[in-house]
Amino acid sequence: MARFIDVHDGFVGVTKDQLAAAHDADAAIEDEEGVHIEHAWLDPQSGKVFCLSTGPSKEALMRIHERAGHPTDQVYEVSIEV
């Protein structure tokens, strides 16, 4: 499995409950693509969200995020970590 960080824009002023709802929307369908979105961090000032995920491919992760209602093409395979 590969590891990914993806970035979403446009979440200015979003609350914890709203972020959790978006995360749950991913979680409800992620198994269908063998994806697991482990964690999401939000800066409500800039509206940026960073998600840490594992999955078979960038495209699989993008399909899950799109179907869950928050598409992004800013998906990076983070093959190295320390």
Place this chain on the structure above:
Amino acid sequence: MARFIDVHDGFVGVTKDQLAAAHDADAAIEDEEGVHIEHAWLDPQSGKVFCLSTGPSKEALMRIHERAGHPTDQVYEVSIEV
């Protein structure tokens, strides 16, 4: 303490050892600003690095990264996470 994700560009083709060396350069001085850089993820294809940190302020984190030789102004306080 606040939580931050910061983003660096320009690490195309960087190896795990090189990323570890950059991370160590931060670690060697981070205590001086009360910062702790917990984790760094690298996509060597795009050259993007994402760091997860805690610290007293965005500026303190930026000073550590600058002194360690890899400045960035893409620093986001991630006050919400799920």
